[in-house]
Amino acid sequence: MFISTAPQNRATPPTQDLFDAIEGLKKEMNAVVLAHYYQEPDIQDVADYIGDSLGLSQQAAQTQADVIVFAGVHFMAETAKILNPDKLVLLPDLNAGCSLADTCPPDQFAAFKAQYPDHLVVSYINCSAEIKAMSDIICTSSNAVKIIQQIPPEQPIIFAPDRNLGRYVAAQTGRDLVLWQGSCMVHETFSERRLVQLMMEYPHAEVVAHPECEEPVLRHAHFIGSTTALLNYVQRRELDQFIVVTEPGIIHQMEKQVPHKLFIPAPGLNNCACNECPHMRLNTLEKLYLAMQNRTPEITMPEAIRVAALKPIQRMLAMSV
Numbered sequence: 436m437f438i439s440t441a442p443q444n445r446a447t448p449p450t451q452d453l454f455d456a457i458e459g460l461k462k463e464m465n466a467v468v469l470a471h472y473y474q475e476p477d478i479q480d481v482a483d484y485i486g487d488s489l490g491l492s493q494q495a496a497q498t499q500a501d502v503i504v505f506a507g508v509h510f511m512a513e514t515a516k517i518l519n520p521d522k523l524v525l526l527p528d529l530n531a532g533c534s535l536a537d538t539c540p541p542d543q544f545a546a547f548k549a550q551y552p553d554h555l556v557v558s559y560i561n562c563s564a565e566i567k568a569m570s571d572i573i574c575t576s577s578n579a580v581k582i583i584q585q586i587p588p589e590q591p592i593i594f595a596p597d598r599n600l601g602r603y604v605a606a607q608t609g610r611d612l613v614l615w616q617g618s619c620m621v622h623e624t625f626s627e628r629r630l631v632q633l634m635m636e637y638p639h640a641e642v643v644a645h646p647e648c649e650e651p652v653l654r655h656a657h658f659i660g661s662t663t664a665l666l667n668y669v670q671r672r673e674l675d676q677f678i679v680v681t682e683p684g685i686i687h688q689m690e691k692q693v694p695h696k697l698f699i700p701a702p703g704l705n706n707c708a709c710n711e712c713p714h715m716r717l718n719t720l721e722k723l724y725l726a727m728q729n730r731t732p733e734i735t736m737p738e739a740i741r742v743a744a745l746k747p748i749q750r751m752l753a754m755s756v
């Protein structure tokens with residue numbers, strides 16, 4: 436990718452191939468670029484590792500790099516920082532938040548938790564460091580069922596913040612979970628009606644969906660899983676058409692892995708582009724380059740929060756092997 440000539444200063448990328456410039460900075464800084472599947476294709480193509488939330492935290496826990504450039508949203512980069520207090524963790528756009536994490540303000544969650552003093556708190560990784568610090572175990576969409584299954588049946592559990600994932604996990608495990616009523620605005624944008632219309636248009640396609648979707652949508656899914664699980668499923672399944680009910684960024688990897696197959700993104704309501712996560716899409720290749728060049732924006736947090744949030748993340752990592 437070439438960018439046009441412009442006066443050179445620290446805020447302007449040089450007129451050269453941006454991919455090469457990022458590769459050069461990676462070596463110079465001993466940096467690793469970790470990207471979520473919901474990032475724009477250019478970012479996925481420049482990343483050293485692309486994955487779902489669990490894979491990304493496992494990579495962050497193992498990396499030998501001095502600098503982690505996190506192409507994802509704030510809670511993901513924050514998790515990398517919690518695991519790596521001595522490393523520089525960069526997020527290309529510090530405003531890349533998460534509508535789901537925002538549905539769980541720490542003060543309100545503390546009051547909610549106080550109503551259930553004998554409950555264990557299992558929180559989906561899509562939450563702030565403050566919520567993680569109030570949790571006993573973190574989970575992601577790929578290990579939530581496995582983690583709940585490892586908790587003794589007599590132990591009551593609060594599951595936060597995603598009510599849709601919580602409801603799905605409760606159904607899969609037969610556990611009665613106390614749910615915090617949060618949700619993701621991107622995954623709740625898919626309409627069952629539009630999905631059924633699409634299924635009629637593509638009668639040979641299977642529906643693959645992320646568990647953050649609402650129950651009426653999930654009811655139509657042939658397969659439900661995290662982004663990595665969806666990617667693996669469409670690769671191994673001997674079928675060549677899939678309706679994809681999650682953020683369409685994942686389709687870039689699906690098309691790369693199995694180019695002969697057709698992937699149809701499920702539309703948002705009214706055919707808007709609201710099935711794209713507006714937070715994830717705040718990151719661009721240019722911002723990623725500038726973040727590396729300027730070594731900012733950097734993720735920081737109070738040490739007490741970091742230490743408290745580390746324990747439930749470490750538990751998750753140990754329970755996921």
Ligand code: 13P
Pocket residue numbers: 486487488489561575576577647660661662663
């Ligand atoms: P996974 O990365 O676990 O698939 O979750 C998707 C998501 O919504 C991340 O915000």
Ligand code: SF4
Pocket residue numbers: 508532533534535536561619620621622647682712713714715
């Ligand atoms: Fe958050 Fe939803 Fe975006 Fe994932 S897709 S980062 S849960 S707003």
